Amino acid sequence: MSPEWLQSIGLPGELVVLITSALPILELRGGIPVAMGLLDFPWYYAFLLGVIGNLLPVPFILLFLDYVTRMLSKVRFFDRILNWLFERTRRRGKIIQKYERIGLVLFVAIPLPVTGAWTGALAAVIFGMRFKYAFLSILIGVLIAGVIVTCLSYFGLAIIGMWQA
Numbered sequence: 001m002s003p004e005w006l007q008s009i010g011l012p013g014e015l016v017v018l019i020t021s022a023l024p025i026l027e028l029r030g031g032i033p034v035a036m037g038l039l040d041f042p043w044y045y046a047f048l049l050g051v052i053g054n055l056l057p058v059p060f061i062l063l064f065l066d067y068v069t070r071m072l073s074k075v076r077f078f079d080r081i082l083n084w085l086f087e088r089t090r091r092r093g094k095i096i097q098k099y100e101r102i103g104l105v106l107f108v109a110i111p112l113p114v115t116g117a118w119t120g121a122l123a124a125v126i127f128g129m130r131f132k133y134a135f136l137s138i139l140i141g142v143l144i145a146g147v148i149v150t151c152l153s154y155f156g157l158a159i160i161g162m163w164q165a
Contacts, residue, residue, distance in 0.1 A: 021053025061121035108141025
C-alpha cells in the first residue's frame with residue numbers, strides 16, 4: 001500500500017500521512033518524508049501528523065497484544081510466527097531489558113528499521129512494562145524520532161532542491 005496509491009483513491013493528504021505513519025516498518029520514518037516531499041506539507045505539519053499517526057496503534061498493542069497472542073498461539077502456524085517475532089524482539093530489546101523506560105525511549109527514538117513504536121510496544125509487553133510507563137516512554141521516543149526524521153527530511157529535501165536548481 002503505497003502513499004501514491006492512497007492518494008489515487010482520493011484520500012486526503014493528511015489521511016495518507018496518518019496511515020503511512022501508523023503502518024509497521026514505515027511508521028513516521030515513512031510518513032514525514034511523504035508529507036514533506038510528496039504532499040509538500042510544511043515541516044511542522046508533517047511532524048505533527050507523523051507523530052499522531054505513529055502513536056495511533058500503540059495503545060491497542062499495549063492493551064490487547066497479550067490477549068490476541070494467546071488466541072492466535074492456539075493455531076500452530078501463528079504460534080510459530082509469534083515465537084519467531086517475540087524471540088527476535090527479545091534479542092533486539094536488550095537495551096530495553098537493561099535500562100527499562102530509558103532504554104525503551106532510546107530504542108524507539110533511533111529511526112532505523114525495526115526500532116520504532118510498533119516494536120517498542122511489542123517489547124514493552126514482552127518485558128511486562130506497565131501501560132503508563134510504556135506509553136510515556138514510547139511517546140518520548142516517537143517525538144525524538146520525529147525531530148530526527150523531520151530534520152533529515154527538511155535538510156535532505158533542501159539539498160536535493162539545491163542540486164536541481
